[in-house]
Amino acid sequence: MATAKQNFYKWHRILGLTALIPVMMWTLSGLSHPFMSNWFRPVIALEVYKPVPAKTKPALSVQQVLAQNNISSLINFGQVSFNNDTYYQVLSTDSVYNYYSANTGKILAHGDKLYATYLARYFTQDSTSKIKSISLQKTFDGHYQPINHLLPVWKVAFDRPDGMDVYIETGQSRMGTFNNNTRKAMLTVFEQLHTWDFLAAIGGNQFRNVVMLLVVVAMLFSLLSGLTIYGLFWKKFKTATQNRRADNRKDTRFVHRFHRQLGLIVSFVMLTFVISGAFHLIVKLHNDGPAPKVYAQHINSKDLTFSNLALPIADSLVKNINVVKFNDSTYYQLSDIKKNVSYFNTLTGAALINGDMQYAGYLSGFYHTGAAQVKGKTTISQIRQFDNEYGFINKRLPVQKVNYPNGENWYIETTTSQLATKVAGIDRAEGLSFIFLHKYFGMSWAGKNARDIVSMLAALGVLMVSLFGFAAFIKNK
Numbered sequence: 001m002a003t004a005k006q007n008f009y010k011w012h013r014i015l016g017l018t019a020l021i022p023v024m025m026w027t028l029s030g031l032s033h034p035f036m037s038n039w040f041r042p043v044i045a046l047e048v049y050k051p052v053p054a055k056t057k058p059a060l061s062v063q064q065v066l067a068q069n070n071i072s073s074l075i076n077f078g079q080v081s082f083n084n085d086t087y088y089q090v091l092s093t094d095s096v097y098n099y100y101s102a103n104t105g106k107i108l109a110h111g112d113k114l115y116a117t118y119l120a121r122y123f124t125q126d127s128t129s130k131i132k133s134i135s136l137q138k139t140f141d142g143h144y145q146p147i148n149h150l151l152p153v154w155k156v157a158f159d160r161p162d163g164m165d166v167y168i169e170t171g172q173s174r175m176g177t178f179n180n181n182t183r184k185a186m187l188t189v190f191e192q193l194h195t196w197d198f199l200a201a202i203g204g205n206q207f208r209n210v211v212m213l214l215v216v217v218a219m220l221f222s223l224l225s226g227l228t229i230y231g232l233f234w235k236k237f238k239t240a241t242q243n244r245r246a247d248n249r250k251d252t253r254f255v256h257r258f259h260r261q262l263g264l265i266v267s268f269v270m271l272t273f274v275i276s277g278a279f280h281l282i283v284k285l286h287n288d289g290p291a292p293k294v295y296a297q298h299i300n301s302k303d304l305t306f307s308n309l310a311l312p313i314a315d316s317l318v319k320n321i322n323v324v325k326f327n328d329s330t331y332y333q334l335s336d337i338k339k340n341v342s343y344f345n346t347l348t349g350a351a352l353i354n355g356d357m358q359y360a361g362y363l364s365g366f367y368h369t370g371a372a373q374v375k376g377k378t379t380i381s382q383i384r385q386f387d388n389e390y391g392f393i394n395k396r397l398p399v400q401k402v403n404y405p406n407g408e409n410w411y412i413e414t415t416t417s418q419l420a421t422k423v424a425g426i427d428r429a430e431g432l433s434f435i436f437l438h439k440y441f442g443m444s445w446a447g448k449n450a451r452d453i454v455s456m457l458a459a460l461g462v463l464m465v466s467l468f469g470f471a472a473f474i475k476n477k
Contacts, residue, residue: 135154
């Protein structure tokens with residue numbers, strides 16, 4: 001029995017020392033997260049673009065403009081108004097946006113860059129600061145992370161003391177994110193200390209996730225072995241304390257005692273962090289596979305015979321216009337300011353009943369190809385607000401939720417023909433465990449500030465236990 005107890009001590013020390021540096025990295029970066037995401041988060045004047053309707057109806061239809069510029073095929077088009085003119089925003093077959101005046105048909109040189117600049121100034125409400133640089137970003141990086149989802153985007157850097165960068169997706173006239181100097185520094189720290197991007201740079205994401213999972217497992221066994229030791233020796237610890245007090249001796253092992261007592265207090269908190277973190281990494285490894293399919297379409301300009309200028313929706317209500325092709329037909333896709341999406345045949349102008357649901361079902365079938373076939377009826381419904389399953393992290397709204405009989409939910413952003421995310425049983429369980437056990441969303445009822453303070457106290461408690469444990473190890477040397 002004595003040997004078993006000594007072995008528990010030995011392995012507890014080994015596991016604790018193994019996890020010490022990672023725990024310090026995770027808890028310190030966890031302590032910084034509320035400052036980055038809440039208290040020191042930069043402020044921008046406007047976060048949502050509300051287009052101003054053109055004062056007059058465009059003189060030319062999109063079909064006329066395409067014919068004038070000898071464009072026979074395209075991927076998509078939109079209609080935007082800025083700098084006192086209205087333009088057809090044409091996504092060419094080379095995946096480049098070109099802008100043609102809807103009144104003259106002439107191309108606007110560097111149109112996409114100019115529109116990105118216009119939107120960046122709109123969101124910041126800054127019409128005076130110089131633009132330091134503007135570049136098209138097709139990959140994620142440390143300052144524009146995968147959590148932002150949208151690509152490609154224009155990175156518009158303002159020449160201002162706060163170093164404001166705004167990321168613009170021109171195709172949907174929306175902002176990916178924005179960073180000032182403080183947030184950029186915090187993102188760099190968080191990326192290295194919490195998500196361990198340096199490991200991804202060395203061996204890729206799978207290597208990083210495996211290493212992090214091994215460390216989390218070491219933390220779990222360190223926690224369990226510590227609790228076991230306390231259970232095996234608690235009578236001995238109690239007797240030693242009573243004898244010391246009876247003999248009025250100095251407490252020379254107060255570091256060990258604080259480590260044990262504080263460890264017992266925060267053991268549940270540490271368990272929630274470890275379990276949710278491990279589950280998160282396991283699901284990441286489980287979902288690590290080939291890149292998702294990319295949906296592509298080609299529109300023949302001759303199919304746009306019904307004029308887009310004759311569509312039966314007032315210009316003042318239209319937020320965006322696109323063109324989509326499915327089920328052997330081509331449709332104008334109109335999004336209005338109330339988040340309704342309507343479809344009109346480009347040959348006849350006839351409205352497609354429940355068009356957005358039909359298109360979502362079509363796209364879901366495209367993205368579902370290769371997945372296990374599910375028997376039974378699917379249901380489709382529009383999602384206009386984020387919730388616990390489809391959270392803010394997904395960025396895209398509105399989306400159509402395609403619910404399969406097996407419980408899987410596929411979220412489709414029809415205005416970009418993109419799969420926003422899919423949630424299966426394990427994804428749903430992991431998502432809930434992460435937001436409630438790791439990010440403390442169960443405290444949301446008390447407000448974001450209270451939730452952040454509680455999560456910081458929890459992280460601080462884990463950090464102090466680790467430091468007291470290391471101090472006890474040094475003292476034993």
